[in-house]
Amino acid sequence: MSDFEPTIIAFVCNWCTYTAADLAGTSRLTQPPNVRMIRMMCTGMVDPKYVIKALLEGADAVLISGCHPGDCHYINGNLKARRRVKLLKEILPRFGFDERRIKLTWIGASEGIDFANTMKELVNEVKELGPSKVRKQMVI
Amino acid sequence: MRKKIGSALVVGAGISGIRSALDLAELGYQVKLIDRAPNLGGTLAQLDYQFPTDHCGMCKMLPLVERDSASQFCLRKGLFHENIDIMLNTELVQMEGEPGKFEVTLRQRPAVVDPELCIGCGECSRVCPVEVADEFNAGLAKRKAVYLPVPHNIPNNYVVDLDSCTLCGECEKICPTGAIDFRWEARRQFRILVVDDELIVRDSLKDWLIEEGFDVETAESGPDALDKIAKQAYHLMLLDIKMPEMDGVEVLKRSKDMRPDLPVVMMTAYATVETAVEAMKIGALDYLMKPFDPDTLVPLVIKLYENLERAGEFTMEVGAVILAAGFDSFDPAGKGSNTYGYGEIPNVVTSIEFERIVSGTGPYHGKLVRPSDGKEIRKVAWLQCVGSRDMHADADYCSSVCCMFSVKEALLAKERSNGQVEATIFYMDMRTFGKDFQRYRDKAEKEYGVSFQRGRVHSVELKQLGGDPTIVYMDIDGTAHEEVFDLVVLAAGQRPPAGSDLLAEMTGVDLNQWGFCQLQPFSLSCTSRDGVYAAGSFSGLRDISESVIQASSASLQASRLIHSKGGGLAEASESEVAFRDVSREPPQVMVALCTCGDSLAQAAHLDEVEAFVSDLDYVSQVHRFESICTQEGWSQLEEAMEENGANRLLIGACMPYVYTRKLRDLGAKIGLNPALMEVVDIRTSVFPGNNFSQEQASREIRLALAMGVGKLKGMDPSLSAATPIVQKALVVGGGIAGMTSALGIAEHGFEVFLVEKAEELGGNLRRLYRTLEGNPPQELLEQTISKIQKHPKIHLYTNAKVLHSHGRVGCFITTIEKEDGSGETLEHGVTILATGGKEATTESYGYGQSESIVTQHQLEEQLHSGQINPAELGAVVMIQCVDSREEPRNYCSRICCSSALKNSLYLKEQNPEMNVYILYRDIMAYGFMETYYTQARQAGVIFIQYDVDKKPKVTVENGGVSTVVTDPILGREVMLEPDLLVLSTGVAADGQGQLAEIFGVETNQDGFFQEAEYKWRPVDFLQEGIFTCGMCHSPRNITESIAMAEATAQRALRILATMRVTAGSIVAEVRHVLCSLCEKCIEACPYGARWRDDDEGKIMVDELSCQGCGSCAAVCPNSASVLRGYRDQQIFSVIEGALEEIF
Amino acid sequence: MSEEKREIAEGHTAEDLMASIRENIRACMQCGTCTGSCGSAFAMDLTPRQMWRMIQLGLVDEILASRTFSLCSSCYYCTLRCPRGLPLTETIHALKQLAVAKGLAEKKGARFYQTFLETVRRYGRVREMELMARYFLIMKSPVLPLRFTPLGMRLMMKGKVSPEMPKFFGSGKLDAIFRKVKELEARS
Known part of the structure; x- marks a missing residue:
């Protein structure tokens, strides 16, 4: 569908990525309106439940974005997130979700441009994947 | 947040200023933090990546307990703390008074853009x-x-x-909000009198200035001018000097009599400049030089006007002043020879410029391209010691940080380019003297292939057409090489900050010969003036970790002073606000929408939004306010909250972070916990430039509000309990570090238990008899011991050792074994480990086979005892880096090179005929010690450099020692037959492993204590409440150990200072009903803040250690572990709110 | 030109000279700047850095046997750039003096300078043909003049060198100055 505008939920960490998001804003980088940012204290706090909930509620993709390894304010929260996302990417396809709908990135506080680009790329990718089938096919 | 009596001024808001200000604020003092720049952060704002992680981490400096009183977001964005008042664009202009009671005058430059109104739209x-x-x-x-x-x-x-x-x-x-105001109106009120005998001058000046909006009158002679000023008031007089009848100086004198407040600016031709300067002494403000041209004159007058009319100056009283003025980078194109072609040859940049190139916020957005043509960088050379260690640049000192940051930059370049970049570092000595520095350098060389070339490059030439700089350098054996690079980075050294001489004069502190702040012996923070302390690079040449340590040391001194002059630290002033308990009430959210004048109404369908929001669950009311950012708007909000009794507040406005302080004030006023208030951004989507239609904008706003309500309605209303603290400290180790720490805490009125395993206090200091700078260590030892023994709050246990310790911050219980064998149990709130290190033993180089082979420390002792007599020695050889800087002890012990210099200078002094040879790998004479290296060479000490794979060979025969080493310059072997061979074996860990087990902390691979974070929390452990200082952390000299001990005392005090400490509203808690005791959460916690209480059969959370990261909540399979403020229900509501529109 | 051993003025022994040379160079930290800057380094057998090192280690004879210090063109690059601010060019001059004082003026480089100065002393200016003639004589090598012939021809054709016949007995107008210099050297 060419006019499909995906809805993406982004769990961003309060420290680095949120700052990058603010920076993207103050630098006047245009951002796609499809992304809904949910601020968590740390990506290590993102319970797999939240990802699943978001997907079940109809989100077309979920992005988890935090500090670079080594930068985490809470030492290693982002590393925990990495392990969880890896597991999610393995398990969720068995339930009919394309693993490309879940993405993990590291974005540092100065990387406003990377943030804006990541969002744009993700939107484009998801556009190609098409809308989430949850509403249509799943009985919840 | 507790508030104590006492205040301090911190000048400079770079990293050290921020650290000092936070320290004092956490103790409860009021801090004024000023900086002359318009932003916080100092030099560090420009640097994105730091050793050892090669990333940032500045946010770790924020408070760990009492978190709600400070900002909890990236420190680069800004800083907020209840007790800190930040004033930017502000300078110190005057200081008077005495320690404990300084009167400081601050001047804030006028802001044309009103910070209250600016929304940052650009x-x-x-x-x-x-x-x-x-x-x-x-x-x-x-x-x-x-x-x-x-x-x-x-x-x-x-x-x-x-x-x-x-x-x-x-x-x-x-400007959409009218935030910019050049105040034209006020200019019309500003009357200027132009006095000049020449008509052309009068007329032109009048024309130019009237065009600028000022009110201008003219006078053609002195008497005319005086006549005019007598009749009416003027705000500024521009006065010519050379006039017939009465000259300018005369007019000035008289006008000063008549109207002493009238500012006068002299106008002078070239010939009479001296008269103008004289005139300034009589009271003229400044002088302008003829011939005038409007482009220079007018801005000058405007600046004068701004300064006179709009500069806000005010005076306040503070107890102590901390100078954290930072440093400037050496400008290679400045005075002196610019042999590197900086500014002339393209693609020659300084290290700061390179850091900007790799930064995401830099000019190339983090791509490795070079400035001249945007070509990708593939071959980079780093030239060390530019502007340091160079007599011609007036700098016989080492800037200490450049070696490490060049290695870091080389590593960054390699990482960014996936190893494609060729990196070469040209150096004289690679000064990797800090903790883990040597391994970092080895990693760069061996794993990443960074090439290290020993040889100073003298100049950079442009021989290629494409702008590629060429470097000619000499190999160690004399072969010349010529190489072309894409980019040359000059590792520019440090210089005192601009204006440091003025600052020093104003505050009465002495500067050293290089212009940095002069410090007192054995101190890294005390200046020549009592009550004024130096923090950070202002006193010279230190990296981030040392700056942070020193900043805390300065704040300890400041706190000590304030406390001694009547500040109240031991008593908590009762200013705890009582929040009403709303836990039994159903959530009622009041939503406040800031309409930003009309702009929001025009950009979105506000009625629809309001209706939508009112419909949401638990929203009791929705109000619109015109401009919440103004005083008026905010008071309206306050009133509304007070009236309707809502127990949650959601504000939709712009720039959520700005409201942190306001919400706290509001909370205090209406008795509602600020954790139950939140601000969401509804403005950014409707900025001009973002081309959203009304539909889209409304949708964005609806979503933001729905998500906000979702989070807020489930927000935990329970108030955090405060943890009681046992206000006593345990210090393990009675060396200089332990003693200094103990004194720092005891002098604030708290009890300290000082446990020392030896018979006497002093540790390694007992056996040190002189220092490189010539300060007397034994005197220091005696003074400190006597202070310890006399202090009523210090309980000393010698010949004692620690057996066991358990507990949490605020309540540790430690058992010690005393002299007589009996045990004693001590209860304390914090622990400080200061157990020191010992000189390493060795089996290399024939140690132990002859009496003529001693260690560096043994040399010092034997010189002192007389066992070694310099007059009898004909030749002495010292070998540095024995068993050090190679596996297994691959770290630099930092103090051996300065000890060697110290002893060799002493030997030469006692016996100038003696031949002294020092065999070294790199001479770690960093900072101001470099000049002693020069002195040692000048005294005739011969230095021979050796490589780690070509070590000297020592043979012992018939009691005689001979050493063979290859001189790299001549390529020949040199045989030395000294009377004495001295081995610098370095510092080894001494029992840290055992203590680590007892206290539950970590050690690193070399056996030293592992701190929480090398740069930002160098004296903390991840375990809250336990701190470390001195050599047990890493090798360091006396002064550095003292500074670290003071920093540790400071960190400990912030816990001890009140009887009850709260952590923050975002902490973990356990729902025991759901807990299956699987203990996954205990593993997941990086701070060790959870444990299983066997008696109760429950998982307990230590609130003070918990930082609210939520790892435990994410890992718990039953959701028994939750993070207050981020419960599952809340997140689920937020997700639903975000996706509502899909339906 | 006779190969006389120059008399060392009293109070200025070779040892003193050596001591002051060592004094000057002590603070050298072998950074390599001087060698890197030296325009004549390509022709030297010992690099300047190596030479300073040898001074520090006391290997004076080797230094004096090398060509290095006599090839110094006094461009002062090294002195200007030395991070320790050492007086390198002056020290090289001192080495030259030391070499002469020790009677090592046999060296080819030194002989050229001596001839040059001799011409200047006699005539107050350089007379190229005379200079070269004397030089060839001193060098006692029949091949040498032939090597210089092409250059000499070109210079003569361009009028840069006048084909005057060498005078073997000159006016010596600058004698007084040279004598004074010797006196001053003796006093220093």
């Missing part, structure tokens, strides 16, 4: 016609005259740079 910058070099990007990019000083800063107020502004007024016209 329109002004877009229309500004002036472009100048951007200082934030070290000149690599351009900015407008109205600009954002640092991209991250919140609030992101634009600032007008009056020096380059042409006053065209375009920005003022386009």
Whole structure:
């Protein structure tokens, strides 16, 4: 569908990525309106439940974005997130979700441009994947 | 937040200033933090990546307990703390008074852009016609005259740079909130009198100034002028010097009599400049030189006007002053020879410029391209010691940080390019003297292939057409090489900051011969003036970790002073606000929408939004306010909250971070916990430039509000309990570090248990008899011991050792074994480990086979005892880096080179005929010690450099020692037959492993204590409440150990200072009903804040250690572990709110 | 030109000279700047850095046997750039003096200078043909003049060198100055 505008939920960490998001804003980088940012204290706090909930509620993709390894304010929260996302990417396809709908990135506080680009790329990718089938096919 | 009696001024808001200010604020003092720049952060704002992680981590400096009183977001954005008042664009202009009671006058430069009104939309910058070099990007990019000083800063107020502004007024016209105000009206009130005998001068000046909006009158002679001033008031007089009848100076004198407040500016031709300077002594403000041209004259007058009319100056009283003025980088194109072609040859940059190139906020957005043509960088050379260790640059000192940051930059370049970049570092000595520095350098060389070339490069030439710089350098054996690089980075050294001489004069502190702040012996923070302390690079040449340590040391001194002069630290003043308990009430959210004048109504369907929000569950009311950011708007909000008794508040406005302080004040006023209030951003989507239709904008706003309500309605209303603290400290180790720490705490009125395993106090200091700078260690030892013994609050246990310890911060229980064998149990709130290190033993180089082979420390002792007599020695050889800087002890022990210098200088002094040889790998004479290295060479000490794979060979025969080493310059073997061979074996860990087990902390691979974070929390452990200082952390000299001990005392005090401490509203808790005791959460916690209480059969959370990261909550399979403020229900509501529109 | 051993003025022994040379160079930290800057380094057998090192280690004879210090063109690059601010060019001059004082003026480089100065002393200016003639004589090598012939021809054709016949007995107008210099050297 060419006019499909995906809805993406982004769990961003309060420290680095949120700052990058603010920076993207103050630098006047245009951002796609499809992304809904949910601020968590740390990506290590993102319970797999939240990802699943978001997907079940109809989100077309979920992005988890935090500090670079080594930068985490809470030492290693982002590393925990990495392990969880890896597991999610393995398990969720068995339930009919394309693993490309879940993405993990590291974005540092100065990387406003990377943030804006990541969002744009993700939107484009998801556009190609098409809308989430949850509403249509799943009985919840 | 507790508030104590006492206040301090911190000058400079770079990393050290922020650390000092936070320290004092956490103790409860009121702090004024000023900086003359328009932004916080100092030099560090420009540096994104730091050793050892090669990333940032500044946010770790924020408070760990009492978190709600401070900002909890990236420190680059800004800083907020209840007790800190930050004033930017502000300078110290006067200081008077005495320690404990200083009267300081601060002047804040006028802000053309009103910070309360600026929303950071950037329109002004877009229309500004002036472009100048951007200082934030070290000149690599351009900015407008109205600009954002640092991209991250919140609030992101634009600032007008009056020096380059042409006053065209375009920005003022386009600003949507009217935040820019050049105050034209006020100018019309500003009356200027131009006095000059020449008509042309009078008329032209009058024309130019009237055009600028001022009110101008003229006088053609002295008497005429005096006549005029007698009759009416003027605000400024421009006075010519050379006039017939009465000359300018005479007029000045008389006008000073008549109207002493009238500012006068002399106008002088070239010939009479001296008279003008004289006139300034009589009271003229300044002078202007003829011939005038409007482009220079008018801005000058405007600046004068601004300064006179609008500069806000005020005086306040503080107890102590901390100078954290930072440093400037050496400018290679400055005075002296610019042999590197900086500024002339393209692609020769300084290290700061390189850091900007790799930064995401830099001119190339983090791509490795070079400034001249944007070509990708593939081959980089780093030239060390530019502006340091160079007599011709007036710097016989080592800037200490450049070796390490060049290695870091080389590593960054390698990482960014996936190893494609060829990196070469040209150096004289690679000074990797800090903790883990040597391994970092080895990693760069061996794993990443960074090439290290020993040999100073003298100049950079441009021989290629494409702008590629060429470097000619000499190999160690004399072969010349010529190589072309893409980019040459000059590791520019440090210089005192601009204006340091003025600052020093004003505050009465002495500067050393290089212009840095002079410190007292054995101190890294005490200046020559009592009550004024130095923090950070202002006293010279230190890296981030040392700056942070020293900043805490300065704040301890300041606190000690304030406390001794009547500040109240031991008593908590009762200012705890009582929040009403709303836990039994159903959530009622009041939503406040800031309409920002009309702009929001025009951009979105506000009625629809309001209706939608009112419909949401648990929203009791929705109000609209015109401008919440103004006083008026805010008071309306306050009233509404008070009236309707809602127990949650959601504000939809712009720039959520700005409201942190306001919400706390509101909470205090209406008795509602600020954790139950939140601000969401509804403005950004409707900024001009974001081309959203009304539909889209409304949707964005609805979503933001729905998500906000979702989170808020489930917000935990329970108030955090405070943890009681046992206000006593345990210090393990009675060396100079332990003693200093103990004194630091005891002098604030708290009890300290000092446990020392030896018979006497002093540790390694007992056996040190002189220092490199010539200060007397034994005197220091005696003074300190006597202070310890006399202090009533210090309980000393010698010949004692620690057996066991358990507990949490605030309540540790430690058992010690005393002298007589009996045990004692001590209860304390914090632990400080200061157990020191010992000189390493060795089996290399024939140690132990002859009496003529001793260690460096043994040499010192034997010299002192007389066992070694310098007069009898004909030749002495010292070997550095014995068993050090190679596996298994691959670290630099930092103090051996300075000890060697110290002893060799002493030997030469006692016996100038003696031949002294020092065989070294790199001489670690960092900082101001470099000059002693020069002195040692001048005294005739012969230094022979050796490589780690070509070590000297020592043979012992018939009691005689001979050493063979290859001189790298001549390529020949040198045989030395000394009377004495001295081995610098370095410092080894001494029992840290055992203590680590007892206290539950970590050690690193070399056996030293592992701190929480090398740069930002160097004296903490991840375990809250336990701190470390001195050599047990890493080798360091006496002064550095003392500074670290003071920093540790400071960190401990912030816990001890009140009887009850709260952590923060975002902490973990356990729902025991659901817990299956699987203990996954205990593993997941990086701070060790959870444990299983066997008696109760429950998982317990230590609130003070918990930082609220939520790892435990994410890992718990039953959701028994939750994070207050981020419960599952809340997150689920937020997700639902975000996706509601899909339906 | 006779190969006389120059008399060392009293109070200025070779040892003193050596001591002051060592004094000057002590603070050298072998950074390599001087060698890197030296325009004549390509022709030297010992690099300047190696030479300073040898001074520090006391290997004076080797230094004096090398060509290095006599090839110094006094461009002062090294002195200007030395991070320790050492007086390198002056020290090289001192080495030259030391070499002469020790009677090592046999060296080819030194002989050229001596001839040059001799011409200047006699005539107050350089007379190229005379200079070269004397030089060839001193060098006692029949091949040498032939090697210089092409250059000499070109210079003569361009009028840069006048084909005057060498005078073997000159006016010696600058004698007084040279004598004074010797006196001053003796006093220093």
